[in-house]
Amino acid sequence: KAGVTQTPRYLIKTRGQQVTLSCSPISGHRSVSWYQQTPGQGLQFLFEYFSETQRNKGNFPGRFSGRQFSNSRSEMNVSTLELGDSALYLCASSLYLATISSGNTIYFGEGSWLTVV
């Protein structure tokens, strides 16, 4: 079955612009989470959505936002881009809200490489 699909895979933006990244979870999966990966900060949790509601949020400024649609697809948006936003943005999906007491496995996509110039 198809894995987690992220688009676009690569993009270059200018400081001050905004960007929208898209994530299609594995068919049937209802939970989507987002991570930012940078050489300096490593992998950091951004937010998690389940049933179109944000369930969890990491420590990122309000410029980072997301949403989930009724078909479980998710988008994240970064406004007023800064050079430091250059990163690999990873999306992950799981069948249900990935409570750690459950047997849920989380599957990651290949990510969207964002370069801000």
Next chain:
Amino acid sequence: AQKVTQAQTEISVVEKEDVTLDCVYETRDTTYYLFWYKQPPSGELVFLIRRNSFDEQNEISGRYSWNFQKSTSSFNFTITASQVVDSAVYFCALATLPGTASKLTFGTGTRLQVTL
């Protein structure tokens, strides 16, 4: 606060050598989950294993094995008879209650280079 430390930034081995990747974690919670993920150059994080804090049994899966020791807060990962395809960055991660497994605290990763 949670913390995961992977002190080995990069390891280079020759194919068929055994290699152990170290992971040390910090948490005040008594219930938590530990994970290992592999990240090949394509960027995708590939799930390898999940272990809860109440299960200290070591696990073996083919050439992979994991040693969980609560006494030293370590969850080390060993690859036996390494292969070139094992070359990747490996991440150890921690999730605690209350919370979700999606809110993982990752270590900084260990880059493994396996050469012929």
